[in-house]
Amino acid sequence: MGSYKGEDQHRHHHHRNESNCVLVHGPIIVGAGPSGLATSACLKQQSVPSLILEKSDCIASLWQHRTYDRLKLHLPKQFCELPLLGFPHNFPKYPTKHQFISYMETYASHFSIKPRFNQAVIKAEFDHVLGFWRVKTQDFEYLSRWLIVATGENAEPVIPDIPGIDRFKGRVVHTSLYKSGSVFKNQRVLVIGCGNSGMEVCLDLCRFNVIPHMVVRNTVHVLPREMFGFSTFGIAMALVKWFPLKLVDKLLLLLANFTLGNTDQMGLRRPKTGPIELKNVTGKTPVLDVGALSQIKSGKIKVIEGVKEITRNGAKFVDGQEKEIDSIILATGYKSNVPTWLKGCEFFTKDGMPKSPFPNGWKAETGLYTVGFTRRGLLGTASDAVNIAKDIGEQWRTIKECNDSNFNYLPQRNVVQKVKK
Numbered sequence: 001m002g003s004y005k006g007e008d009q010h011r012h013h014h015h016r017n018e019s020n021c022v023l024v025h026g027p028i029i030v031g032a033g034p035s036g037l038a039t040s041a042c043l044k045q046q047s048v049p050s051l052i053l054e055k056s057d058c059i060a061s062l063w064q065h066r067t068y069d070r071l072k073l074h075l076p077k078q079f080c081e082l083p084l085l086g087f088p089h090n091f092p093k094y095p096t097k098h099q100f101i102s103y104m105e106t107y108a109s110h111f112s113i114k115p116r117f118n119q120a121v122i123k124a125e126f127d128h129v130l131g132f133w134r135v136k137t138q139d140f141e142y143l144s145r146w147l148i149v150a151t152g153e154n155a156e157p158v159i160p161d162i163p164g165i166d167r168f169k170g171r172v173v174h175t176s177l178y179k180s181g182s183v184f185k186n187q188r189v190l191v192i193g194c195g196n197s198g199m200e201v202c203l204d205l206c207r208f209n210v211i212p213h214m215v216v217r218n219t220v221h222v223l224p225r226e227m228f229g230f231s232t233f234g235i236a237m238a239l240v241k242w243f244p245l246k247l248v249d250k251l252l253l254l255l256a257n258f259t260l261g262n263t264d265q266m267g268l269r270r271p272k273t274g275p276i277e278l279k280n281v282t283g284k285t286p287v288l289d290v291g292a293l294s295q296i297k298s299g300k301i302k303v304i305e306g307v308k309e310i311t312r313n314g315a316k317f318v319d320g321q322e323k324e325i326d327s328i329i330l331a332t333g334y335k336s337n338v339p340t341w342l343k344g345c346e347f348f349t350k351d352g353m354p355k356s357p358f359p360n361g362w363k364a365e366t367g368l369y370t371v372g373f374t375r376r377g378l379l380g381t382a383s384d385a386v387n388i389a390k391d392i393g394e395q396w397r398t399i400k401e402c403n404d405s406n407f408n409y410l411p412q413r414n415v416v417q418k419v420k421k
């Protein structure tokens with residue numbers, strides 16, 4: 001499956017003026033996160049080789065480079081497993097980020113997945129004449145019949161244009177670059193955004209004698225991570241199999257209010273639509289509380305309404321308050337980067353998400369697939385990866401049968417092959 005060996009073997013037989021065009025015998029997967037790795041492993045099970053192009057220098061780069069130290073999975077490990085190889089038995093119910101990374105590393109080596117690192121895809125386009133995808137990085141143009149988009153829902157940070165932020169003289173950092181509250185010790189910190197990142201960063205800051213002010217401009221559903229010793233997510237998954245969604249939402253909210261109290265009174269107003277229905281309709285994830293709420297109750301985390309403008313050394317808020325602050329943390333979320341590099345394709349929205357909702361978003365036309373764009377976390381990834389591998393596996397076998405009886409289209413050994421332009 002790995003491309004390096006084959007590629008290096010070829011490199012020895014080529015010279016300086018050779019072409020930068022590489023024919024890939026099997027699908028090209030863009031992104032070596034959990035989605036790219038899972039798809040590559042499932043393809044391998046179908047005896048289909050694949051080539052992963054990864055812009056970073058490692059697998060699971062979001063987890064390795066763009067997450068904070070205290071991050072743990074929110075969902076019990078059985079909901080975060082990739083296909084074909086589960087978590088080690090000795091991992092806790094909620095693995096830490098480091099355990100998750102070590103699982104990813106074991107996964108990649110178990111299936112001998114060797115992505116090509118430092119290959120940022122800058123353009124991919126289907127060549128209707130050739131019937132192949134042309135996938136360009138800074139170094140090469142790769143050609144394949146199949147293109148699998150695995151660049152993630154969280155590819156780029158969302159940096160909102162907040163009035164006055166340019167003149168702020170303190171530090172401004174997005175949560176993707178936040179590691180620990182230690183660098184903000186004793187400071188006055190404004191955290192903008194109250195998703196899971198905003199809440200957990202506030203909680204982390206509390207450990208370093210910071211009183212974070214968390215901006216909550218909108219409604220938000222906060223649920224306990226567990227209820228009566230069972231994961232809230234697990235309870236919800238079980239209930240939706242038997243009961244209508246609206247009823248499940250009502251039940252969850254009843255239990256959440258019982259466990260957490262009335263969050264509206266803490267400045268965290270609940271949306272009118274229930275948490276699961278909201279997730280299904282808009283993709284907005286409920287916050288799973290791991291301790292921030294009790295810090296809000298005790299006044300260690302201050303909840304504050306929307307920001308009106310940032311000043312040189314503070315912020316003015318929509319409720320008329322004004323506060324001095326030392327640093328700003330943008331917990332404002334992430335976005336897909338697909339529109340920046342995938343061209344001539346109607347399958348994605350302008351926000352870089354598949355237009356067809358789950359469970360139909362994994363397959364487009366002309367050999368294009370997507371994995372990990374379901375807004376269902378790693379569970380969605382696992383489902384997409386299995387579907388894609390089955391679908392391409394069937395095509396692969398059909399082509400192979402044709403080859404065996406007609407001409408030798410598929411390679412015998414190498415995944416990649418350099419071709420003259």
Ligand SMILES: Cc1cc2nc3c(=O)[nH]c(=O)nc-3n(C[C@H](O)[C@H](O)[C@H](O)COP(=O)(O)OP(=O)(O)OC[C@H]3O[C@@H](n4cnc5c(N)ncnc54)[C@H](O)[C@@H]3O)c2cc1C
Pocket residue numbers: 030031032033034035036053054055056059060061062063067068071072073074075080119120121122150151152153154155197334337341371372373376377378379381
């Ligand atoms: C802080 C945080 C915590 C999370 N915790 C959980 C959790 O507990 N459970 C859960 O299910 N989900 C969680 N998620 C969601 C998370 O996105 C998924 O778990 C998972 O990382 C998605 O995997 P992916 O492979 O689809 O995307 P990613 O992990 O984002 O991987 C995409 C890869 O594509 C690469 N790439 C991007 N653009 C290009 C390009 N143009 N060319 C080449 N390579 C490119 C990136 O470098 C990256 O390595 C969390 C997200 C965040 C931000």
Ligand SMILES: NC(=O)c1ccc[n+]([C@@H]2O[C@H](COP(=O)([O-])OP(=O)(O)OC[C@H]3O[C@@H](n4cnc5c(N)ncnc54)[C@H](OP(=O)(O)O)[C@@H]3O)[C@@H](O)[C@H]2O)c1
Pocket residue numbers: 071072073074075154160161162175192193194195196197198200215217218219285307331332333334
């Ligand atoms: N432990 C874990 O498992 C864990 C931890 C962290 C994150 N995650 C996951 O990672 C993904 C991203 O989470 P996230 O919290 O980073 O992002 P997110 O869920 O998209 O939340 C972004 C937050 O920023 C707010 N916001 C955006 N622009 C703003 C602006 N201009 N002014 C004020 N507020 C603004 C949003 O408010 P609006 O709602 O008003 O837009 C929202 O509250 C999610 O899937 C999440 O579940 C998981």
